[in-house]
Structure formats: C-alpha cells, structure tokens
Amino acid sequence: MFGFGKKDEIPAAADALRGRVEALPTEEFHFVNGNPLKGPYPEGAEIAIFGMGCFWGVERMFWDLDGVWVTSVGYAGGHTPNANYKEVCSGKTGHNEVVQVVFAPSKVTFEKLLQTFWEEHDPTQGMRQGNDRGTQYRSGIYYADDAQREVAEASKSVFQHRLTEKGFGAITTEILPAPEYYYAEDFHQQYLAKNADGYCGIGGTGVTCPIGLGA
Numbered sequence: 001m002f003g004f005g006k007k008d009e010i011p012a013a014a015d016a017l018r019g020r021v022e023a024l025p026t027e028e029f030h031f032v033n034g035n036p037l038k039g040p041y042p043e044g045a046e047i048a049i050f051g052m053g054c055f056w057g058v059e060r061m062f063w064d065l066d067g068v069w070v071t072s073v074g075y076a077g078g079h080t081p082n083a084n085y086k087e088v089c090s091g092k093t094g095h096n097e098v099v100q101v102v103f104a105p106s107k108v109t110f111e112k113l114l115q116t117f118w119e120e121h122d123p124t125q126g127m128r129q130g131n132d133r134g135t136q137y138r139s140g141i142y143y144a145d146d147a148q149r150e151v152a153e154a155s156k157s158v159f160q161h162r163l164t165e166k167g168f169g170a171i172t173t174e175i176l177p178a179p180e181y182y183y184a185e186d187f188h189q190q191y192l193a194k195n196a197d198g199y200c201g202i203g204g205t206g207v208t209c210p211i212g213l214g215a
Contacts, residue, residue, distance in 0.1 A: 123172060
C-alpha cells in the first residue's frame with residue numbers, strides 16, 4: 001500500500017507521506033506505574049527524548065529508573081504528522097522510533113539518563129540497530145533546551161573516547177532540538193510489560209560511560 005522508501009535515507013519533506021490531522025488513540029495511563037501518559041506531570045519535571053532502536057526494549061530500560069515519572073513510545077524527527085507504525089516502517093515518513101522520558105531532575109539527572117542511553121545500545125551503526133535496519137532505528141538525542149544540549153554533546157565526546165579505545169568506530173548519533181513528538185499506538189505503549197514473551201533485540205557495546213563526564 002505504501003511502498004518502501006530507501007531504508008537508510010531520510011526522505012525529503014516533499015516525498016514523505018502526508019499523514020493525518022487526528023492523533024493516534026493512546027492509553028491514558030502507564031501500564032506499569034499508573035501515571036498519566038500525557039500529563040499533567042509533576043511540577044519541576046523535565047522531558048528527554050531518545051532514539052536507540054526498537055522502542056519496545058528502550059522504554060523498559062527507562063521506566064525502571066528511580067526518578068522517572070512516566071515513559072511513552074512514539075515517533076519523532078520526520079515529516080509526517082500523526083504517522084502510524086506501518087507508515088513509519090515504510091521508510092517514507094522520516095520518523096525515528098523514540099521514547100519520551102518524563103523525569104524528576106532532583107532524583108535522576110539528565111547525565112544519568114544519558115549513561116543509560118550510551119551504554120544500552122550501539123551508537124555507531126548509522127541507520128540500524130543490530131538486525132533492525134531502517135531510518136526509524138537510528139540513534140538520536142532530542143534535547144529540550146541548551147542545558148540538555150551541552151550535556152549531551154559533552155557526554156558524546158567522553159563516550160567516543162571510550163569507544164575508540166575499545167576499537168569501535170565513530171558515533172552516528174544525531175543530537176537535535178526536540179521535534180514534535182507523536183504518541184505511538186496503544187499496542188506499542190509499555191509493550192514488553194503487556195507481552196511477557198515479547199522480544200526486542202537491542203545490544204550495547206559493553207563500554208561504560210562515566211556519569212561525571214570526565215575523560
């Protein structure tokens with residue numbers, strides 16, 4: 001129905017699917033912790049958005065962290081408004097599979113979230129993660145403000161140094177201002193909690209990233 005775009009190239013806006021005006025229906029509450037998926041969020045909460053490959057497994061990594069209020073999965077970084085999963089997988093929306101993390105900075109720092117980000121996937125693989133290939137599996141950090149950007153860039157530099165020491169290549173992670181975030185379908189929210197036998201193959205490099213950002 002949709003055809004397949006070039007799986008390793010983000011389409012131009014003029015070539016992307018048109019999408020729709022209406023948002024996709026989504027659960028109101030987090031399946032694991034019961035907090036409201038779309039808010040309201042606690043006063044002082046901050047938001048971080050990460051792309052690390054298949055968003056099922058990525059979301060589980062973050063909802064278990066102390067200080068994380070709620071997580072959700074969605075699509076971002078492309079051109080198609082309110083795209084659905086099939087459209088994103090076609091390679092013709094430009095979107096990445098991402099996880100939105102709402103957290104209390106007094107309990108868990110953005111640096112700590114970045115440590116999970118760097119250590120739990122391979123950020124050197126370009127438009128894929130493991131056996132999953134396509135633009136929707138690219139590595140990405142989508143920052144909310146300049147403070148997040150500065151910390152993200154610094155952590156990238158530190159982790160690149162560690163990767164180079166271990167014989168890995170250059171980091172391909174995109175670090176960009178947070179784009180519009182589109183919630184994914186109900187089926188995908190907290191998928192690995194709803195489906196005990198669910199599988200999501202994400203593998204890190206085995207290289208650690210120091211929280212303090214020192215070399």
